Amino acid sequence: MIWxxxxxxxxxxxxxxSGNKVTAPHPDQVEITLIGxxxxxxxxxxxxxxSWVVIDSCIDSETGKPAAVDYLESLGLSPxxxxxxxxxxxxxxxxxxxxxxxxxxxxxxKFCMSTALGKKEFIAMVSAYDQQLFTRATSGVREIHxxxxxxxxxxxxxxxxxxxxxxxxxxxxxxxxxxACTVTTLSPSDAQIEKFYNEISALMPxxxxxxxxxxxxxxxxxxxxxxxxxxxxxxxxxSDLEETINPDTGWSVIVNxxxxxxxxxxxxxxxxxxSSTAHNADVWEQMxxxxxxxxxxxxxxxxxxxxxxxxxxxxxxxxxxxxxAKVGKKKSKRRPRAVEKTLRExxxxxxxxxxxxxxxxxxxxxxxxxxxxxxxLNGGACQFSELYT
Amino acid sequence: MPEIKxxxxxxxxxxxxxxxxxxxxVASSADLWKEHYDKTFFEKKTIETLAEETDDKEKYDTLNxxxxxxxxxxxxxxxxxxxxxxxxxxxxxxQEWDGFVVKVGKDSLTVRLTDLTNGGGADMEEAExxxxxxxxxxxxQLTKGQLFRWAIGYERSRSGQKTRISRIIVRRLxxxxxxxxxxxxxxxxxxxxxxxxx
Numbered sequence: 001m002i003w004x005x006x007x008x009x010x011x012x013x014x015x016x017x018s019g020n021k022v023t024a025p026h027p028d029q030v031e032i033t034l035i036g037x038x039x040x041x042x043x044x045x046x047x048x049x050x051s052w053v054v055i056d057s058c059i060d061s062e063t064g065k066p067a068a069v070d071y072l073e074s075l076g077l078s079p080x081x082x083x084x085x086x087x088x089x090x091x092x093x094x095x096x097x098x099x100x101x102x103x104x105x106x107x108x109x110k111f112c113m114s115t116a117l118g119k120k121e122f123i124a125m126v127s128a129y130d131q132q133l134f135t136r137a138t139s140g141v142r143e144i145h146x147x148x149x150x151x152x153x154x155x156x157x158x159x160x161x162x163x164x165x166x167x168x169x170x171x172x173x174x175x176x177x178x179x180a181c182t183v184t185t186l187s188p189s190d191a192q193i194e195k196f197y198n199e200i201s202a203l204m205p206x207x208x209x210x211x212x213x214x215x216x217x218x219x220x221x222x223x224x225x226x227x228x229x230x231x232x233x234x235x236x237x238x239s240d241l242e243e244t245i246n247p248d249t250g251w252s253v254i255v256n257x258x259x260x261x262x263x264x265x266x267x268x269x270x271x272x273x274x275s276s277t278a279h280n281a282d283v284w285e286q287m288x289x290x291x292x293x294x295x296x297x298x299x300x301x302x303x304x305x306x307x308x309x310x311x312x313x314x315x316x317x318x319x320x321x322x323x324x325a326k327v328g329k330k331k332s333k334r335r336p337r338a339v340e341k342t343l344r345e346x347x348x349x350x351x352x353x354x355x356x357x358x359x360x361x362x363x364x365x366x367x368x369x370x371x372x373x374x375x376x377l378n379g380g381a382c383q384f385s386e387l388y389t
Numbered sequence: 390m391p392e393i394k395x396x397x398x399x400x401x402x403x404x405x406x407x408x409x410x411x412x413x414x415v416a417s418s419a420d421l422w423k424e425h426y427d428k429t430f431f432e433k434k435t436i437e438t439l440a441e442e443t444d445d446k447e448k449y450d451t452l453n454x455x456x457x458x459x460x461x462x463x464x465x466x467x468x469x470x471x472x473x474x475x476x477x478x479x480x481x482x483x484q485e486w487d488g489f490v491v492k493v494g495k496d497s498l499t500v501r502l503t504d505l506t507n508g509g510g511a512d513m514e515e516a517e518x519x520x521x522x523x524x525x526x527x528x529x530q531l532t533k534g535q536l537f538r539w540a541i542g543y544e545r546s547r548s549g550q551k552t553r554i555s556r557i558i559v560r561r562l563x564x565x566x567x568x569x570x571x572x573x574x575x576x577x578x579x580x581x582x583x584x585x586x587x
Contacts, residue, residue: 059510061513064509064510064513093512110587115586118581118584118586119581120577120578120581121577123576123577123580123581123584124570124573124574124576124577125573126577127572127573127574127576127577127580128565128569128570128573131569131572131573138511138512140534148580148584149580151583151584152579152580152583152584155583157584157585157586157587158584158586158587159586159587160586160587205565205569205570205573206565207564207565207566207567207570208564208565209564209565210561210562210563210564211562211563211564211565212534212535212536212562213489213534213535213536214534215533215534301491301492301499301501301515333504333507333514335483335484336483336484338483338541338543338553339483339484339541341553342541342553342555343541343555346518346519346522346555347519347522348516348517348518348519348522349516349517350502350514350515350516351514351515351516352513352514352515353501353512353513353514353515354513
């Protein structure tokens with residue numbers, strides 16, 4: 001990762017800076033760091049006392065390694081010892097790049113994914129698509145296939161991610177700050193799982209059809225929304241869940257659930273890169289404190305998210321919004337003159353698929369200052385207002 | 390813990406089916422196909438496709454079949470190929486990518502690329518390719534998810550003329566067979582039975 005120093009002063013008078021000295025949090029500090037974009041996004045959460053949870057995975061666009069592994073090692077930590085839980089909220093390569101390598105590194109971590117991914121038909125689809133395509137491009141399902149192979153080889157039992165299920169609990173006596181920690185998955189609902197099964201049927205390869213890369217259409221019906229409660233503080237990680245008109249799917253079913261954890265989160269990982277399709281006003285009114293910290297990673301494959309209207313909408317909801325990279329800032333490789341000339345003649349520009357990996361880190365003040373957060377920006381990370389500058 | 394059956398495919402076998410190995414006797418050259426594919430630029434064609442397309446000069450003229458392959462071919466097919474002496478003698482790639490189509494727009498394609506020349510991770514680059522730069526045949530085949538090989542380099546003709554070219558070749562992958570899907574089902578049965586939920 002590239003380290004840059006700069007200081008900003010927020011409207012809320014918190015100092016935001018990114019320095020080149022990175023240290024691990026104290027045992028009593030809570031931290032959430034959103035990393036991306038590499039290819040996808042990754043959140044790492046320090047629950048306390050050296051216990052870390054990793055949600056999804058991306059690879060660092062500079063090093064090509066899983067960003068979570070890079071990050072934890074930069075703090076002087078061993079991922080094998082530090083990571084207690086890995087949660088996959090997606091199954092497609094585009095969102096969990098490096099997940100298999102991450103799982104390989106974190107030998108002691110439990111693995112959590114949607115129940116639907118264990119369905120035999122889904123695994124058969126994955127196995128079919130990941131058969132040799134004689135190309136360096138990914139198959140679209142290579143990561144999840146490798147994850148299945150690793151779990152199978154280890155004899156490791158994955159945990160279900162379904163609506164209102166507690167998937168990890170850290171006792172107060174072991175947390176370093178005296179507060180119990182609970183990680184709860186808020187989705188997918190039964191209806192979402194059913195939609196997913198229908199989608200898989202459509203994706204199943206057929207005899208005599210030409211082999212190709214797996215390209216799922218439509219929203220991620222298995223997006224796993226996560227609620228992390230650490231004493232008086234809560235974090236809401238929105239994955240890629242989009243709102244739907246069906247009251248049994250999307251955000252409505254979560255907001256209206258009577259079995260979900262109560263309380264209001266002070267930090268939200270904004271769902272689906274801040275898009276309007278993932279916005280639900282009730283989430284902001286009922287599940288979040290006023291002006292929470294909002295983190296997101298931009299998306300730029302074909303279309304760009306968040307767009308300027310999304311940024312405007314999010315900025316009215318909170319002044320404490322941060323993104324892991326600015327939109328559209330992508331580098332190009334230098335190539336031989338003849339290649340550059342050919343591309344210029346054809347009006348083609350080759351760019352890195354994602355901006356350089358950056359992160360937004362929130363750390364609280366530990367015991368006695370649990371609700372005081374310090375924000376740190378690194379790499380190309382910025383405030384919402386700077387996304388399009 | 391039951392072992393997952395290793396998949397063992399050769400280039401020729403996947404493209405033409407197991408029976409073609411006996412018919413054309415090129416099984417021993419399959420590894421050479423694979424080795425040459427990484428070093429030189431030529432379109433991967435099955436023996437059957439070669440036979441079909443020998444009358445189509447446009448598609449044929451970039452072929453550069455290794456001698457060992459040509460020598461193993463049936464006599465009449467080898468004669469056909471030799472009679473269509475390629476216009477292009479060699480191709481020297483400056484840059485190659487493997488890619489797939491992310492989106493087909495009104496005027497351009499959005500593609501993801503894996504740099505084969507300089508290394509790096511898979512799918513790490515992207516580009517917008519104007520549709521005007523593609524011939525009609527290629528354009529019609531490049532649908533969402535379609536894989537392709539893109540090479541920029543110099544080709545040299547028999548007369549010695551050197552030309553800088555950019556060529557996108559749609560990967561004509563084999564179709565899924567019953568055996569492929571049966572193999573996937575078998576692997577799925579093993580994996581799903583071993584994935585005991587906590």
